[in-house]
Amino acid sequence: MKDLLIGIDAGTSVIKSVAFDLAGKQIAVASVPNDFSTLENGGAEQDLAQTWRDTARTVRELAAKVPDLASRTAAIAITGQGDGTWLIDGDGEPVGRAFLWLDARAGHLVEKMRADPADRRRFELTGTGLNACQQGAQLAWMKANCPEILDRAATAMHCKDWLYFRMTGERATDPSEGTFTFGDFRSRSYADDVLEFLGLKSHSRLLPPMVEGTTEQHRLSSVAAQETGLLEGTPVVLGYVDMMCTVLGGGLYDPNGDVGCTVIGSTGIHTRLAATPDDVMLNADSSGYTIALPVPGAFAQLQSNMAATLNIDWLLNLARDVLEAGGASPSRADLLVALDRWVEKAAPGALIYQPYISLAGERGPFVDPDARASLIGLSVNHGFADLARGVLEGLAFAARDCYAVMGPLPAEIRLSGGAARNASLCRILGAANRARVRTSSRQEAGAAGAAMIAAVGLGVYSSMADCCAEWVTPLLADGEAYDEALARKYDALFPAFVAARKALRPVWKTMAHLES
Numbered sequence: 001m002k003d004l005l006i007g008i009d010a011g012t013s014v015i016k017s018v019a020f021d022l023a024g025k026q027i028a029v030a031s032v033p034n035d036f037s038t039l040e041n042g043g044a045e046q047d048l049a050q051t052w053r054d055t056a057r058t059v060r061e062l063a064a065k066v067p068d069l070a071s072r073t074a075a076i077a078i079t080g081q082g083d084g085t086w087l088i089d090g091d092g093e094p095v096g097r098a099f100l101w102l103d104a105r106a107g108h109l110v111e112k113m114r115a116d117p118a119d120r121r122r123f124e125l126t127g128t129g130l131n132a133c134q135q136g137a138q139l140a141w142m143k144a145n146c147p148e149i150l151d152r153a154a155t156a157m158h159c160k161d162w163l164y165f166r167m168t169g170e171r172a173t174d175p176s177e178g179t180f181t182f183g184d185f186r187s188r189s190y191a192d193d194v195l196e197f198l199g200l201k202s203h204s205r206l207l208p209p210m211v212e213g214t215t216e217q218h219r220l221s222s223v224a225a226q227e228t229g230l231l232e233g234t235p236v237v238l239g240y241v242d243m244m245c246t247v248l249g250g251g252l253y254d255p256n257g258d259v260g261c262t263v264i265g266s267t268g269i270h271t272r273l274a275a276t277p278d279d280v281m282l283n284a285d286s287s288g289y290t291i292a293l294p295v296p297g298a299f300a301q302l303q304s305n306m307a308a309t310l311n312i313d314w315l316l317n318l319a320r321d322v323l324e325a326g327g328a329s330p331s332r333a334d335l336l337v338a339l340d341r342w343v344e345k346a347a348p349g350a351l352i353y354q355p356y357i358s359l360a361g362e363r364g365p366f367v368d369p370d371a372r373a374s375l376i377g378l379s380v381n382h383g384f385a386d387l388a389r390g391v392l393e394g395l396a397f398a399a400r401d402c403y404a405v406m407g408p409l410p411a412e413i414r415l416s417g418g419a420a421r422n423a424s425l426c427r428i429l430g431a432a433n434r435a436r437v438r439t440s441s442r443q444e445a446g447a448a449g450a451a452m453i454a455a456v457g458l459g460v461y462s463s464m465a466d467c468c469a470e471w472v473t474p475l476l477a478d479g480e481a482y483d484e485a486l487a488r489k490y491d492a493l494f495p496a497f498v499a500a501r502k503a504l505r506p507v508w509k510t511m512a513h514l515e516s
Helices: 048-065 107-115 119-126 135-145 147-152 159-168 175-182 192-198 201-206 222-228 242-250 309-325 332-345 384-404 423-433 445-457 464-471 484-515
Strands: 004-010 014-021 026-033 044-046 073-080 086-088 155-157 235-238 259-264 268-274 289-292 299-305 352-354 374-376 412-416 436-439
Touching: 004 048, 004 159, 004 445, 014 048, 014 445, 026 048, 044 048, 048 159, 048 222, 073 159, 073 242, 073 445, 086 147, 086 159, 107 119, 107 135, 119 175, 119 192, 135 147, 135 175, 135 192, 135 201, 155 159, 159 222, 159 235, 175 192, 175 289, 192 201, 235 445, 242 259, 242 268, 242 289, 242 299, 242 412, 242 445, 242 464, 259 384, 268 384, 299 384, 309 332, 309 384, 332 384, 332 423, 352 384, 352 484, 374 484, 384 423, 384 484, 412 423, 423 436, 423 484, 445 464
Parallel strands: 004 073, 073 235, 259 412, 412 436
Antiparallel strands: 004 014, 014 026, 086 155, 259 268, 268 299, 289 299, 352 374
């Protein structure tokens, strides 16, 4: 009996294979750490062959946990880290190492391109602000700096596309990554004007066809079957980019509600539903993403912060270093418990923290590769608790900064990601955005979103709305109303947060120039 779906989510730090039953219940998960290299020039690269080997390994390990997995699998669905450039040649072999979304080498080229008035036309077609994470910018950088790589390449893929190729032999991408990088979001097709602006019209041969996973699947090859332990001919579904699968699994698609979906993980992802192309709001700064959803005519408007939990990691590492210097040996779990105590001890709004701690700078709701974190308002009266609360408030203000450029603040935010388990952050986020916050108990939202695309594609559900009603809605907590007094305080402080990041941009440029 074919009663299981396998969702594969090849993330930046972990690759996971997850088994779900057809009603959305998670059965088992197998994962392996991912590995990538950072370079002194801002590069971030990953080995394609190793990524495939690690992915196949997770499937085999999943089979060890689920009886008769191969014979019970109705379909395999794949998603993975977004943006980046994964090149293969005519024989299907990797051309060098993949450029990841973390790669910052195209940052200053992107600054020049964004300053060109013609970029507005590209933005109006794609609905997406240009940044160094994207394949278009990276291919343009390669063309200028290492054209021999492009000469050897036959197809430009993303992470999930590479894995789909290894499973099926098909060179393809999906409508989400295909259109927000190179296309017209309204028609979900490639656009010559976008390629022309990027200087890549001569390299259009690199772009694979787009495959819609809710209507089209390919079959697992005999070679991939041997490597994964699954049955040859099993349907394989190309999911949408991990951001869309994650917010789909986290509850964004609710045509009846005024909702946003925030995922606070390695990056902060803040999304609003646009039920039709006419609902898309393009901001004056030409920033953010407009990404197709696996629903006819529907899109997610998205602003993504480069650094979300990186700030919490930095804070906890700082605390650990200080405590270890005094002879203590706190675990990460201990520090997370202490974080709540620190935050609740501190007065709200004592400091303004700018959470731009990523070495790649920031991309939402503004694009600046030189953006850096800062702490404003510090005095001798402040202690570590104030810093801890300031960091969480900075993440909440960054979320509001993103939502504010996509339209009115949502009445409800559905929250997922590792940081969603922090009760203090949930309260602060709700008050800073004047929204009811509902957390999802879905453990593997990205893999679930990919599996949901397969469930619709196989006809298990007649529509994505029906699938969400069973896979998503029952897992959303009731949530609580936000604190009105705290919301008023944050309303008063938020304009200073925005003013500070605007005022600091010349400082960031000076520091970057001196460093270089």
